[in-house]
Amino acid sequence: MAAKSDIHLYTAATPNGIKISMLLEELGLEYKTTAIDISKNTQKEPWFLEINPNGRIPALTDTFTDGSPINLFESGAIMQYLVDRYDKDHKVSYPFGSREYYETNCWLMWQMGGLGPMQGQSNHFTRYAPERIEYGVNRYQNETRRLYRVMDTQLAKTKKFLVPGDKLTIADISCWGWVASHTWAGVSLDDFPHLNEWLERLLARPGIEKGRHVPKRHTALDQRGLSQEELDKRAKEAAKWVQEGMKQDAQR
Amino acid sequence: MAVEPQFTLYSTVVGPNGWKVAMVLAELGLIYRTIYPDFAKKEQKGPEFLKLNPNGRIPVLVDHHYNNFTLWESNAIIEYLVTKYDTGNRLSFGDFDNQQYMRQWMYFQASGQGPYYGQAVWFMKNCHGEPREVVERYQNETRRVISVLERVLSQQEWLVGGKLSVADISFLQWNTSADRIILGSEFIDKEAPHVRRWMNAIIARPAIAAIMQERMKLLSAQT
Numbered sequence: 456m457a458a459k460s461d462i463h464l465y466t467a468a469t470p471n472g473i474k475i476s477m478l479l480e481e482l483g484l485e486y487k488t489t490a491i492d493i494s495k496n497t498q499k500e501p502w503f504l505e506i507n508p509n510g511r512i513p514a515l516t517d518t519f520t521d522g523s524p525i526n527l528f529e530s531g532a533i534m535q536y537l538v539d540r541y542d543k544d545h546k547v548s549y550p551f552g553s554r555e556y557y558e559t560n561c562w563l564m565w566q567m568g569g570l571g572p573m574q575g576q577s578n579h580f581t582r583y584a585p586e587r588i589e590y591g592v593n594r595y596q597n598e599t600r601r602l603y604r605v606m607d608t609q610l611a612k613t614k615k616f617l618v619p620g621d622k623l624t625i626a627d628i629s630c631w632g633w634v635a636s637h638t639w640a641g642v643s644l645d646d647f648p649h650l651n652e653w654l655e656r657l658l659a660r661p662g663i664e665k666g667r668h669v670p671k672r673h674t675a676l677d678q679r680g681l682s683q684e685e686l687d688k689r690a691k692e693a694a695k696w697v698q699e700g701m702k703q704d705a706q707r
Numbered sequence: 708m709a710v711e712p713q714f715t716l717y718s719t720v721v722g723p724n725g726w727k728v729a730m731v732l733a734e735l736g737l738i739y740r741t742i743y744p745d746f747a748k749k750e751q752k753g754p755e756f757l758k759l760n761p762n763g764r765i766p767v768l769v770d771h772h773y774n775n776f777t778l779w780e781s782n783a784i785i786e787y788l789v790t791k792y793d794t795g796n797r798l799s800f801g802d803f804d805n806q807q808y809m810r811q812w813m814y815f816q817a818s819g820q821g822p823y824y825g826q827a828v829w830f831m832k833n834c835h836g837e838p839r840e841v842v843e844r845y846q847n848e849t850r851r852v853i854s855v856l857e858r859v860l861s862q863q864e865w866l867v868g869g870k871l872s873v874a875d876i877s878f879l880q881w882n883t884s885a886d887r888i889i890l891g892s893e894f895i896d897k898e899a900p901h902v903r904r905w906m907n908a909i910i911a912r913p914a915i916a917a918i919m920q921e922r923m924k925l926l927s928a929q930t
Binding site: 504508509510519520525527528529530531532533535536539540552554557560561563564565567568569571572573576579585586588590591602605608609701704705 | 761762763776778779780781782783786787790803804807808810811812813814815817818819821822823826834838840841844847850851855858859
């Protein structure tokens with residue numbers, strides 16, 4: 456049975472959003488979910504900016520131990536909060552101050568500062584840009600491949616998870632949704648056997664499986680079998696609201 | 708006799724991320740030496756360096772007083788430094804809430820500011836400002852990040868807990884890149900006065916000013 460909490464997750468079906476729901480499921484915590492419709496720019500509304508001044512998902516609110524609310528944004532910071540406060544048995548984290556604790560932070564920051572933003576740029580130039588700019592497509596697909604190679608090499612060494620040891624950590628969880636979306640970024644996993652094995656192995660965990668479908672069904676892995684035409688069609692639909700949102704941001 | 712440095716910092720002159728770590732080391736009064744791997748020779752991709760950082764990037768910090776403990780990713784390094792060596796919480800916080808808020812801003816810096824400003828600089832410096840729509844994309848994102856900071860700093864002096872912390876310091880170097888390269892200093896001067904006030908307050912600290920001067924000296928020696 457899920458443990459009681461006041462956690463309220465504001466999220467959308469994206470690699471950054473599902474990090475939090477997958478972690479909450481792995482920890483067995485109870486939580487409320489509000490789906491944010493990023494295609495309607497709900498994340499830029501004043502009530503949401505009160506929770507996250509950056510106007511992005513995910514965000515999370517909770518009642519802190521002193522009884523007053525705590526509002527958090529940035530998926531990596533939310534994950535560290537959740538394990539610091541709720542993972543007392545160290546199911547998906549290592550004890551504070553241990554070698555593995557700091558190594559987890561390295562990979563988590565690597566995901567947040569490298570894999571996420573760069574694969575995100577690959578999505579932009581591969582799927583959303585108003586016209587195709589070959590240089591941009593190549594630059595970011597190559598950078599995504601470089602980052603996958605870093606992970607693949609690490610997993611070849613550790614055999615199991617990013618941080619050496621027998622434990623899934625928030626570093627792995629933070630990368631999973633991005634690697635699962637590789638097709639959308641225009642990158643195949645054929646050359647990354649250890650990464651592919653890791654992706655499938657994590658998928659077999661009930662927490663990952665349940666959490667990836669919050670707030671709606673996770674479809675990234677289904678894209679692997681799609682034709683170019685079908686991918687183009689889906690990209691065209693998404694490109695409309697992505698470009699509209701960019702225009703509005705530029706006017707602010 | 709000179710004191711043997713406790714830390715070795717691997718850094719570059721051009722990139723801002725090593726300098727973030729240098730500023731925190733200097734503020735905490737920690738003794739370090741800096742090694743600049745030769746990027747022209749791709750030393751940061753060589754087997755020796757990859758043992759330190761599998762990602763082949765700077766900065767990396769080695770703590771010689773703690774079994775040569777080695778860390779990479781600038782903000783992971785900074786969090787290590789304040790956790791272990793800022794026990795008086797001069798640049799960090801002792802209470803749980805502010806520790807979480809500090810992290811939140813440092814993630815925003817590492818995932819929202821650094822990568823996007825970095826793309827703008829890349830296209831402006833290495834690709835002569837082409838393609839123009841790509842440069843505009845990243846200039847717009849730079850403006851957006853600055854406007855998020857402006858919104859918050861118009862209501863409070865510092866990002867977290869009413870005092871200067873490493874969260875504030877982590878934003879400084881890339882914001883100076885917005886001034887020098889991406890947008891020109893008039894953008895922050897005119898559109899984000901609270902961000903300018905905040906940057907000036909950080910730069911006014913002697914330890915930070917000394918690091919900024921050292922970087923500028925090395926930068927001008929390169930060009």
